[in-house]
Amino acid sequence: MQTNKGRVLQNKIFLKSIGGSAIFVTLLLVVFFFTLFIASWPAIKANGLSFLWGKTWDPINDHYGMLPFLIGTLITSFLALIISAPFSISAALFLGEYFPKGIIPNIFRNVIELLAAIPSIVYGFWGLFTIVPLVRSLEMKLGVPAMGLGIFSASLVLSIMLIPYSVSLIRQVISMTPVQLKEAAYSLGATRMEVIMKVILPANLSGISAGFLLSLGRALGETMAVTVLIGNATKLPTGIFSPSNTMASLIANEFSEAVGNVYSASLVEIGLLLFVVTTIINLIGRIIIKRFSVKL
């Protein structure tokens, strides 16, 4: 019977192709790494290890050090995480513990998730017209050079962008708390705050930290909003109000204009580091948070 043979063959091709697609997608990450590594090889050779702590970024004299952008990235991301943390934890408690079910909390959840729908570049554009003037007047009051653009503005907008992700992750972690634990505490006469502070948060400490870690990974790679707001400076930042560049925003600002082999390869090297760091952060965060059966 021809049809039977045909069907067996068809089925074989089908199974091979879904397996092949899965392997292909998995290999993408490996291919990413090698693509970036090979493309940045001229820079790795020319700059050496001092690339990591070099303070000057001077394309004209072909002298490259990424410390300003490393510091810029770390300050911007951590500041954003610290600003957003009280809001994300509160909203997660509100939706995961105070009002886990019902129509109104469901609407609240969807409204907060809308924050994730707004494109990064629109955040940047919005921030340029609202946050930047606010920061500028704050700077005038504080007596620092009032530029408006800088790390603080970028962090403020970035913190808003992080809220939907951290709320969604932490809410899922919190709502998985075993009921027995909570009820045991309530039966001993604990108030809700005491249950939250002494049972829910400590019991879920690793999951909540993983939620913040994954948000941090997102903050490190966030590009467009930061590019618009951070002020594009290549010097070492002196404070949270000074203009700077993150690794991602530097690439966005300079890569399409990078002439010269070592210059563009140095930018690829920064991209390689960004890729490696975010991959490690995502791996660790995912391994921890999957224990709470959280949907990423």
Place this chain on the structure above:
Amino acid sequence: MTNIEIAGIKRRKATDSIFRYIVYGLTFTCLAVVFIILFYIFEKGITCIDWNMFSKLPKPVGESGGGVLNAIVGSLMIVSVAALIAIPLGVAVGVYLAEKRGKLAADRVSIAIDVLQGVPSIVIGMVVYVWMVKPLGENGFSSLSGSIALAIMMLPPVVKNTEETLVLIPTTIKEAALGLGASEFRMTMKILLPTGIGGIFTGCMLGIARIAGEVAPLLFTAFGNPYLNFNILKPVSTLPHIIFNYGTSPYDDWQRIAWGSSVILVSLILILNFIVKFFESKWKVQF
């Protein structure tokens, strides 16, 4: 109870309600922020939208009345080609993950998908630049390279939603099909995919919503183009790209165009999200 104990309980109750109000307050601040942002964008942008936006090409500085037709066409082109690449590939991987669930290999693949979701978009753009743009030199920038970068970004939501839907389909139904002599291929095509179409559709919409607003990976792939272009091997502009270029310019006319584009883009993405929310509950696999 002694007075001291009663005072202690009162104090604890008081701190509890203060804590509750702080939690409520911060949550409502989050909600308020959403409305402030959306309101500001729509208030600024809605007046900038007229028919010219949809029918004309951008004008040079100083001339008012230009539009973003090139970017609308570019966005449609880039996103549809990206979807054409990502949907079949993503659904195939999703089917694989659902079938091999619990096996080590499937676990590895699903870790890779999660990590892929976290790769910064600008890095994806850079990789595709090295693959497709750099080898071709000066004329390397193309809509197709942008689509490939966006397709990679679109994969994770498609894969995950496909897998999650297919896993919900009871084994008994699959076994019934296999028992009647259907091959895995027929079973997938005639039973799994039609049953799970709602979830797969949701995943595709989410993926499109995710990439429609992206510009970071397009900076050095699709590059931008002030003229109308239908050729996928030539550079194109997209709506988010216009917002980036015109929004950061000091000219009023250009900023108006950027505000108008923001409203078009945000409305589109919000509509996609509403479609997802609507179908998520309607088409959910239930047995």
